[in-house]
Amino acid sequence: MPSLYIDDPEQGIACATSHPAFVALAPESFYDQGEHFSPFGNDSGNDALRELEDWYVEGGQDDALPAFAAGLIASWDFGVPDDVWTAGREDVHSRLGDGSLDEVALSAEAQAQLAIVLGQLKIRGGLTPAARILGGAVVDVLWALADHSRVAYPDWPHAAANLAAIASAVDVIDKAPALRA
Numbered sequence: 001m002p003s004l005y006i007d008d009p010e011q012g013i014a015c016a017t018s019h020p021a022f023v024a025l026a027p028e029s030f031y032d033q034g035e036h037f038s039p040f041g042n043d044s045g046n047d048a049l050r051e052l053e054d055w056y057v058e059g060g061q062d063d064a065l066p067a068f069a070a071g072l073i074a075s076w077d078f079g080v081p082d083d084v085w086t087a088g089r090e091d092v093h094s095r096l097g098d099g100s101l102d103e104v105a106l107s108a109e110a111q112a113q114l115a116i117v118l119g120q121l122k123i124r125g126g127l128t129p130a131a132r133i134l135g136g137a138v139v140d141v142l143w144a145l146a147d148h149s150r151v152a153y154p155d156w157p158h159a160a161a162n163l164a165a166i167a168s169a170v171d172v173i174d175k176a177p178a179l180r181a
Contacts, residue, residue: 019125037165045115092144
């Protein structure tokens, strides 16, 4: 059985319970469970990480991560159309602007999907090719949400922190070691 790095539920997210590859890449903000823009610091992200930990403990396999993610998201039923994840940044931004996508539901699902991708790195020390692809799709959606926020809420005081958090996630995903599927 591969090594798993699982958090102590009473201690929360910590370097000691994270794979060394994750620790080497993740900024301090990734461990802040009170930071909404942290991958695991929002309700969807934290819940997704806990579900992912349970899945791995019960025998989940790295190459089955996309199926795990799809199943978890379907069970939560955010109501986000599946085609959003392949639509691209501009299309998602346009759909947010015309109201055909629910901003809150999309944000919650994107936060969960990002936590699943980065959770694989945290728990297993790398990303499979499929997880890296999912990470790219999630990042496109997060950028589209940020684009929408700049237009819909031009005075939003958290815009810079949101953009910095997305950039940090991109950096970690890009630098994550490869796991063989």
